[in-house]
Amino acid sequence: MDIKKLADVKDRFADYEKIFNSGDYDKAADILSAILERIEECTDERKAGTMDDTFVKKSDMDGRPIYISLNHVMEYYVYACYFEPETDVLCTELPVGEYYRTYGSLCLKLSKFRRAEDAFKKAICWNPVDLDSYLGLAECYKNLNMLSRYLDVTKQAYRFCCSRATMARYYRNMGFYYVARYNTEAARVCYTYSNIYYKTDNADNELKYLEQALNDRTPEYSVKQMQEILDKNEVEPGPDSKTIGIIYRVGELMMNDKDYRLARDCFSIVYDITQETQLKTLLDELDKDLEAYNA
Incomplete structure (x- = not known):
């Protein structure tokens, strides 16, 4: 990804957000579509995944490092466990997956379901463990009355419901x-x-x-x-016990690295779904530590 050529993308995305907040969704969609076209022109990285109509797999091996567009660090570990990459996994400098997911959601809002489908698929290729992109794609198939695909994507989304x-x-x-x-x-x-x-x-x-x-x-x-x-x-x-176990383990790793904010993120997710008393005690202790650190 030639980041120098993409230096203005974040500014243009900020322009998109202003137009979106004004309520001119069609114009906002045009701006975001142009941003994504620019990104495509400047990108030749090996994405984290590939996708056919509904099923996602790791991108084909070609010796190059894999690039993933993360929303949170725990996704890095979830991806590693489910997709077992054979080479280095690097993070994109721009939140490309988020951009595609945002465009997909906007196209859904405008009832442009085929465009939304394409956007969510591209978002998933950049981040094959991004739950919101799977759920967005399922909504496309729901509106297109493609029930078999709707079911397939919903079942894939299940693994990442935490x-x-x-x-x-x-x-x-x-x-x-x-x-x-x-x-x-x-x-x-x-x-x-x-x-x-x-x-x-x-x-x-x-x-x-x-x-x-x-x-x-x-x-x-x-x-x-x-x-x-x-x-x-x-x-x-x-919930999928494997996914919950991965997130808990990431919390432990963040604790070992003394990154208590990220550790709390992970443990709070696990507590939300399990309601385990020990985790509640740990979260209370982390809250005190973070409060003292920020004082």
């Missing part, structure tokens, strides 16, 4: 899929399970819709019953 809110989103996605497939039992369980993780109006409204459509109240399932129905329909009953 908070109660994102797990709830995963179950809402699966609930939508099963409504579309007329599997109302699975849909009801997915929306109910979503609310256990993080209650939303969206899940409540979908459950009310199903009650009205079926003229039948939502059954009061036990957790065991719900997990059996999820298992029967190949829906994961909880």
Whole structure:
């Protein structure tokens, strides 16, 4: 990436943000599209991943280092564990993945679903563990009524859901899929399970819709019953333990490096999903240390 030729990109992105905040979304999209074209012209790095219609894999081996566009340092370790790169992994100097993801989200807002699809795919190639890009791509397929692709991308996104809110989103996605497939039992369980993780109006409204459509109240399932129905329909009953373990380990590494802010980020994510008392105690101690450091 010739950063000298791209020296003005951040300034142009700031211009995009001003136009976006003014509400002129079409003009904002044009500006961001031009920025991305400029980046493409000046970039020939080996991206962290490649993608076909829905499935992501590590980019083909060609001896060059891999470049990844991170949102947070923990993604570096998640990528290393899931994609097992055979060479050095370097970070991009510009947040290219974020730029593509932002453009994809804007195109979704403008109902330009094919453009959004292309943008989210490129974002994923720059960062194959970026959950928001997977969820954005799933929304494209939802709006394009491409249910098989919607399911494939949602299942890939699952691996990177590591908070109660994102797990709830995963179950809402699966609930939508099963409504579309007329599997109302699975849909009801997915929306109910979503609310256990993080209650939303969206899940409540979908459950009310199903009650009205079926003229039948939502059954009061036990957790065991719900997990059996999820298992029967190949829906994961909880977060991916491997991902949670990786994030916890990154927290330990950051503690060893005395980077307590990043350590706290990692441990707070794990605590959010596990609610373990020991982690709460550790977070309280880190908060005191950080407060003393910043005093």
